[in-house]
Amino acid sequence: MRLQYPTNIKIILVPCTGKIDVLHILHAFEKGADGVYAVGCMEGDCHYNSGNLRARKRVEQAQKILNTIGIEGERAQMYNLSSAEGPRFAQFAVEMDERIRKLGPNPIKLAQKKAA
Amino acid sequence: MIVADKKPIEEIIEEIKGHEKILILGCNECVTVCEAGGKKEVGILASALRMYFLNQGREVKIDEETLERQCDHEYLEEIRDVMDQYDAVVSLACGVGVQFMAEKYHTTPIYPGVNTCFLGATEKRGLWTERCQACGQCILARTGGICPVSRCAKRILNGPCGGSDHGKCEINKEIDCAWQLIIDRLKALNSLDDYEQLSPLKDWSTDRAGGPRKVVREDVQE
Numbered sequence: 001m002r003l004q005y006p007t008n009i010k011i012i013l014v015p016c017t018g019k020i021d022v023l024h025i026l027h028a029f030e031k032g033a034d035g036v037y038a039v040g041c042m043e044g045d046c047h048y049n050s051g052n053l054r055a056r057k058r059v060e061q062a063q064k065i066l067n068t069i070g071i072e073g074e075r076a077q078m079y080n081l082s083s084a085e086g087p088r089f090a091q092f093a094v095e096m097d098e099r100i101r102k103l104g105p106n107p108i109k110l111a112q113k114k115a116a
Numbered sequence: 117m118i119v120a121d122k123k124p125i126e127e128i129i130e131e132i133k134g135h136e137k138i139l140i141l142g143c144n145e146c147v148t149v150c151e152a153g154g155k156k157e158v159g160i161l162a163s164a165l166r167m168y169f170l171n172q173g174r175e176v177k178i179d180e181e182t183l184e185r186q187c188d189h190e191y192l193e194e195i196r197d198v199m200d201q202y203d204a205v206v207s208l209a210c211g212v213g214v215q216f217m218a219e220k221y222h223t224t225p226i227y228p229g230v231n232t233c234f235l236g237a238t239e240k241r242g243l244w245t246e247r248c249q250a251c252g253q254c255i256l257a258r259t260g261g262i263c264p265v266s267r268c269a270k271r272i273l274n275g276p277c278g279g280s281d282h283g284k285c286e287i288n289k290e291i292d293c294a295w296q297l298i299i300d301r302l303k304a305l306n307s308l309d310d311y312e313q314l315s316p317l318k319d320w321s322t323d324r325a326g327g328p329r330k331v332v333r334e335d336v337q338e
Contacts, residue, residue: 023156026163065160068125069168111170 001086005093017041017078018051025062025076032109035100036062037077039092045082052080072103117146117237118210119244120153120230125164128206131227135176135204138165140229141195141217142182143209150244152230153208155182161208161229177202186213192220199224235266252322252329258310260301267294273315 014020017040028036038059040052056078063073077096081088132138140162148154162180169176179202183191186209199205199221207214208229218226235248249266255273256263265271269287275295279286283296302308322329 021156023159023163026160026167030163030167065125065164069164070171071167107171108167111173114173115170115175 003086003090005090006097008097009093016046016048016051017055018046018048020055020058022058022061022065025059026065029066029071029075029106029108032106032112034103034106034109035075035077035096037079037092037096039079039081039089042080042082071107075100075103075106117149117235118212118232119150119234119236119246120147120210120232121150122152122157123229123231125161125168128161128227128229129165129168132165132204132206135225136174137177137202137204139179139181139195139198139202139205140165141186141205141207141209142180143186143207143213144182144184145187147209147213147230149238151242153210155180157208158182161206185209187216189220192217249323251318251320253319255315255318258313258315260298260305260307260310262294262298262301264294264298267292267297273318 017038020038025036038055040055041047043052043056046052059076059078062076065073066076067073077099079092081092140158142148142153142155142158144154147157151157158180162178165176166178169178181195181198183194185191186207202224204225204227205217205221206227206229207217209217210230211228211232214226214228233244234246235250236244236246239245246266248263251265255265264273264275268275269285269291270277272295275298276293277295280293280296281289283293285291285293299308299311302311320326
């Protein structure tokens with residue numbers, strides 16, 4: 001398909017989105033990521049039954065924690081698609097890129113630079 | 117096990133905001149099982165606090181450690197060498213661990229990071245329910261293995277009361293009537309005769325009514 005999507009997105013492969021923990025998401029922000037999103041299988045289609053549902057809950061927990069500590073929770077997102085939907089993958093990447101550009105850089109990254 | 121629940125991060129921040137070197141201390145036992153104060157929860161809280169203080173423009177050292185238990189001397193001793201690096205500790209252990217830490221490290225403030233709730237069981241992941249109130253005089257042998265002290269809202273020993281409605285308790289339709297459960301189990305055990313026997317007055321002096329309690333076992337003491 002040779003689809004185009006923003007080059008600033010770093011893909012981390014996991015066996016299932018159910019592997020993603022709140023801690024992974026928070027650490028990504030602590031290390032300076034401007035946004036983190038998980039792309040899982042369609043709800044109801046998880047090969048492990050509930051991996052993508054767990055991921056959604058964990059993304060929601062991360063959003064809540066981020067909001068509490070003064071970082072926009074919407075920097076963390078959960079998306080679902082089927083493995084045959086390449087164009088949607090590219091669309092999510094564009095959506096996320098636009099969302100984060102509106103929010104600006106991760107305030108933690110700026111604070112770390114200031115502190116250094 | 118002892119069941120605890122997470123404290124809101126806002127509440128923890130409010131308690132520790134005056135400190136600059138903080139240790140987040142987890143416990144590998146009960147609070148790990150109920151996902152409130154184990155290594156993972158320590159990591160999440162520590163990461164959130166580091167980001168919070170950075171975002172506030174403050175340099176606060178937040179370190180992580182998880183001990184095997186916080187209710188035994190030998191495990192608490194493991195951090196003695198590093199305790200002078202911190203001016204406060206947030207303990208994610210149950211109230212026992214928090215207090216034992218406070219006794220051992222007398223001059224360092226220890227803040228609780230969880231709310232300790234009850235002695236209970238894991239019904240399923242994310243659902244813990246109370247089973248025991250540690251009354252000190254177990255009567256489960258007479259009540260079909262179901263405890264009316266912890267599971268009956270009135271703690272009555274000869275039940276059910278008039279508030280039992282189709283097997284549910286009058287205080288909440290989601291709560292089983294403990295005495296209905298007891299009768300059902302005695303029936304299943306073919307021991308309904310036990311139900312006919314009135315329970316005598318219980319000696320509550322071994323419960324909290326007698327003040328703080330202790331167990332002395334000279335046979336195992338050194």
